[in-house]
Amino acid sequence: MQSLSHRYAEKLADLVSVVAPQGLKNQRLRMVNRPLAEQLQLDPELWENASLTTLLTEPDSAWSARAVAQKYGGHQFGHWNPDLGDGRGLLLGECLDKQGNYQDLHLKGAGQTPYSRFADGRAVLRSTLREYIGSEALHALGIPTSRALCLFSSDETVMRERAEPGAMMIRTAPSHIRFGHFEYFFHSGDKDKLEALFNFVLKEYFSECIDQPNPHQALLRAITLRTARMIALWQCHGFVHGVMNTDNMSIHGITFDYGPYAFIDNFHASAVFNHSDPQGRYAFDRQPGIALWNLNMLAYAFTPYCDTKEIRDTLEQFEPVFLAQYQKLMLTRLGLSEGAAQRQLSNDWLSLLSAEQRDYTASFRLLARHQHTRDAGVLRDSFIDRARFDNWWASYCEYRQPRDLLSENPAVIPRTHLLNEAIKQAESDDFSYAEALLDACLSPYDTTWDDHHFASLPATAAPVSLSCSS
Template sequence: MLTSHYARELAQLVTPVAPDIPRDARLRLVNHALADELQLPGHWWQTDNITGLLCSPVSELSRHAVAQKYGGHQFGQWNPMLGDGRGVLLGEATSASGKLHDLHLKGAGMTPYSRQGDGRAVLRSTLREYIGSEALHHLGIPSSRALCLFDSPQTVLRETAETAALMIRTAPSHIRFGHFEYYYNTGDTPALNALFDFVLTYHFSELKEAPNPHQALLKAITLRTARMIALWQAYGYVHGVMNTDNMSIHGITFDYGPYAMLDNFVSNSVFNHSDPHGRYAFDQQPGVALWNLNALARAFSGHCTVDEIKAVLQMYEPTFMAQYQQIMMQRLGLDTPGEQTLSVLNSFMRMVADEQRDYTATLRKLSHADPTLSHSPLRDEFIDRESFDTWWQQYRALRQTQGDILSSQQQMLNTNPVVIPRTHYLQQVIDEARQGDYTSAKALIEAVSNPFSAKWENTRWAMPPTDDTQVSLSCSS
């Protein structure tokens, strides 16, 4: 069943906390495929048994629940007063492949790290995280995942009165950059070394025999982060609040707050109304991730020389660029990046950005365009037809000289989604769920779980928003 390695072996880094479940909590969504993958008991989902397990202080789910302590750089400023303020680590499940996966309950009430908060989560943010994390996973972007969601008639006060909710999310672990930063900055070397040993034992055991396991660990985190950020940029994902306490050592998308995926392509898009200066704008994400890695790397200074740390961090940019170019070549149906293909890619991105075209819809339409034709219907999407025509001739010439056109078209259809978790869809399903109707939520989850399927074309889930209004999202949850 569940294990509690983190809670038991790093007891000095956690506080036992009994989950405080909102009144009349109701199980609304279950990710049965994920539950089966994690070998979780089927009886949990029968007649809402899991709600009773969470409420019982001695059940297999709640008896070892703990809140984790960490710190983090928030908008560039160090904050040591962080930790699991509204969530608890229930334990670890072991998948069929033998890998550990945390079960973490979000919205479980107050902990010692709630910082005057109520420890609750709201339906708005919880449903957004459930759908967003599953969407990114099925797009091939590493992410935490959603196991189940509960709502409650209990009212929670944020900017307005909202409906309370809970969710259990899974991840290889919930260890953040901020964990290492906290124990380094507080000078607690025994705790920091215990954390390193735990991570190398349970999550990166393949690195223990490296000449310098700590440098190897920093390298693994750096490369995984670079690849994740490249996928964010390739698919138009804006995280919104890339504080170091929201960065996972596993290189997975983590802590969904005011996230959004681009509709019209605006390179400096900001959706978080708490970020007026655009620190976490879409085009700033690659640089911010490297800044965060530099902050993390200080915690490795007791085990790595300055030159060893620099050598690792210098791998970030080429890894990011290689991954980004690779996925964008696939999205355009082109071969390995070269001078010509990169020129065609850059010209395409410039056109899309200059005219702020819908990023996802334009690439999906390009997937259907026939490069053997001298004129493309896609030109009607652009105002500057002359620039498009010039680009199209360069593009079609490359497509026709780089192998099988049908094969490359199938590759494009498999990498250019029909459906992404657009903000206006999310708001629609939230509004209905607040009334107790999860029909649309389940339909959207089905769609984002099969985002490349042609069956969604010409359905409501494929439609961009009807206006160009820039949405503004809140960190509050």
């Protein structure tokens, strides 16, 4: 069995608290991402005979003895909060994958830590299953994200808006270092800890920046560009994160800390799914601006190492990189080459969807299925304003390229109504629907799903309202 490393806990010991995982009542391993486990070179015996469950509850085991909770802060809905940290998660350690890269193993829902702020430190099955399926679905779509390794159910009751079954999951990421880590040690005036954090991050994750004229500016640039590219992918696929607080933003530019996320069904640019966000701060069309705002908050921590011009010049790269990536991806999904007329066609397509509240993912998929025809057929029939669609279609047929668009436009995404059904059955101890939905999300472009239940639209167009509470 591969031994776990503890680089973060050892080299930044002053930034963590040692906390033993707290098991759940009748904890059971219910879902395992075996391809990921193989990629991480983990012992297959972990998934047999409740081995991992036992290891997580044995205080002296390699999977629990050196578990730590990390300290950080964050801007939550625009307001600085220094009292944050891993309140229900523990960094168990790190393992080397087949490519020779370290990956964090992070246990979510492991009980109280010094940063729980009077909360119970638990996670519920509802949110855990949503993150498990959602993160693997984004990975299959090519969107950078943390990954789901395994999920545990239990007989433990956890109180949120209602009594819910408790659960835990182990997720992986290159690291769990957030914008909020740098923010906290900068605003707390802890210069030594901030410098130690910078040195660790530069050496372990961004070594290519070290030989640059200003390594810290190079680091800020790398984080900025990775974030811009991730947000472009979110926008192209109609993904709404829901809680883009700076403590939920990864320095690696990966989708992180899944809460009330959703993919847009009926398209409207200002879609909000988090019922804790009545002002729409984290609406779909505000995500690029919020990402840049978050980067500005992160940049304060770089002021001891970069002057104002260096920071401004770096952050100004966000918008052009985001726009270039977004336009390229959107034109690819539509089968269009680069050009002003093609970009206008892309914009007009979104205007069509918005004007009639057409389903975002299904409309792109339907377009892909008609990509080689002159007759728009069922696609045309899905619009009320046929004249407006016909004008768009005529122009589109002039510019479209002979490409396979089915491999660019998914048939299956983890829609909220499908996730709700998976949660309902899992709460009755039946994970078969969840496993089947996950399998579909792992091959989202396969034509098998075009007429399948997992490609179905929600029965109602009523707005979805999701809870942050997990």
